[in-house]
Amino acid sequence: MLPASSTPLMLRHDADLTPFNTLALPARARMLAHIRSADDARRLAGDAALRGERRFVLGGGSNLVLDGDFDGLVLKAEIAGRALVAEEDGYRVVAAGAGEIWHDFVQWTLTQGWPGLENLSLIPGTVGAAPIQNIGAYGLELAERFHSLTAIDLGSGETKTLDLAACRFGYRDSVFKQEGWHRDGRMLVSEVRFRLPLRWQPNTRYADVAGELAARGIAEPTPRAVADAVIAVRQRKLPDPAVLPNAGSFFQNPVVDAATAASLAAAHPALPRYAQADGRVKLAAGWLIEAAGWKGRSLGPVGMYEKQALVLVNRGAARGGDVRALAAAVQADVAARFGVTLVPEPIYLCVA
Numbered sequence: 001m002l003p004a005s006s007t008p009l010m011l012r013h014d015a016d017l018t019p020f021n022t023l024a025l026p027a028r029a030r031m032l033a034h035i036r037s038a039d040d041a042r043r044l045a046g047d048a049a050l051r052g053e054r055r056f057v058l059g060g061g062s063n064l065v066l067d068g069d070f071d072g073l074v075l076k077a078e079i080a081g082r083a084l085v086a087e088e089d090g091y092r093v094v095a096a097g098a099g100e101i102w103h104d105f106v107q108w109t110l111t112q113g114w115p116g117l118e119n120l121s122l123i124p125g126t127v128g129a130a131p132i133q134n135i136g137a138y139g140l141e142l143a144e145r146f147h148s149l150t151a152i153d154l155g156s157g158e159t160k161t162l163d164l165a166a167c168r169f170g171y172r173d174s175v176f177k178q179e180g181w182h183r184d185g186r187m188l189v190s191e192v193r194f195r196l197p198l199r200w201q202p203n204t205r206y207a208d209v210a211g212e213l214a215a216r217g218i219a220e221p222t223p224r225a226v227a228d229a230v231i232a233v234r235q236r237k238l239p240d241p242a243v244l245p246n247a248g249s250f251f252q253n254p255v256v257d258a259a260t261a262a263s264l265a266a267a268h269p270a271l272p273r274y275a276q277a278d279g280r281v282k283l284a285a286g287w288l289i290e291a292a293g294w295k296g297r298s299l300g301p302v303g304m305y306e307k308q309a310l311v312l313v314n315r316g317a318a319r320g321g322d323v324r325a326l327a328a329a330v331q332a333d334v335a336a337r338f339g340v341t342l343v344p345e346p347i348y349l350c351v352a
């Protein structure tokens with residue numbers, strides 16, 4: 001267990017959420033609670049005055065579209081802490097508080113000499129948000145390094161432990177999304193535990209990472225070298241939200257049945273396709289968006305990024321409605337051209 005704090009619950013009224021979402025969309029919350037310990041979450045669950053309030057759990061706000069003001073209570077997960085918990089069955093179990101910054105936590109594990117998460121370097125957001133959409137990049141998904149998590153039921157105040165099976169992870173998916181626990185503010189992740197292999201092997205399957213290591217003349221990479229290669233690839237393709245507000249990939253890569261993939265491949269041989277374990281085929285949404293003419297193109301103050309068409313960027317003073325309009329236009333064009341439905345990756349938080 002990470003240390004519990006006993007500071008008083010910090011509750012603000014009419015709070016500005018603009019600094020807490022990486023698309024920099026303007027929005028206010030009627031109430032904002034800074035959750036700095038699991039006890040804070042339990043106390044809030046037991047507070048009769050807050051019962052019945054609409055709730056939303058916020059992490060780093062890097063996978064979020066704020067579509068107007070929120071007439072309810074936003075819980076900002078800020079629980080800190082990092083610790084080695086155990087060594088068992090060839091793995092280290094490392095715990096981190098939900099509010100830890102994901103990238104800082106990954107770099108800390110590497111500094112400790114505990115590799116395994118390096119391919120997920122530089123992903124924006126917090127540790128607590130990572131399992132919600134099963135973050136993944138450069139040949140690794142969180143699920144492959146996941147041990148368990150602790151969550152507080154914000155209705156009953158109960159503490160629950162969810163193991164790998166209970167989280168029902170899929171591509172950018174988990175039980176939190178399937179059941180709507182996160183969006184409805186029903187469960188707050190307080191701590192996540194990772195299972196890091198004692199016998200490490202570099203994961204350089206992803207062509208961009210292999211290419212970057214080759215360009216650096218590194219044949220037998222250390223964990224640090226893999227992390228540095230991933231960071232370099234990300235920095236080349238993905239805009240820094242601090243400079244150009246964005247929420248990473250704006251759409252999921254669509255997964256279609258084998259017959260649909262075969263007919264698309266016949267018509268568009270260059271379309272990148274990735275066979276899935278269940279026989280279906282994942283398509284590169286970025287390619288579809290580029291082919292539909294949206295790469296580097298804007299609609300009002302928002303646009304699809306010129307170096308990676310899957311990333312929606314805020315080039316000015318955009319509002320939630322601008323994001324919705326561009327997303328709908330891109331979806332319509334891709335559907336008309338390829339018959340493929342693009343599903344947004346971020347969570348939309350709408351006005352009540």
Ligand code: EPU
Pocket residue numbers: 136137138139208237238247248249250251252253272284285286287288290295307308309310345
């Ligand atoms: N592509 C294009 N044009 C574009 C963008 C991509 O043709 O404008 C093609 C690329 O040439 C490549 C393929 O699409 O053949 C895949 O592109 P890339 O390697 O950039 O990855 P992605 O599928 O677009 C996914 C994740 C990213 C993750 C990268 C690397 C999703 C929705 N996105 O993007 O995750 O960093 O792979 O593993 O699965 C995120 O979720 O926010 C995110 C950034």
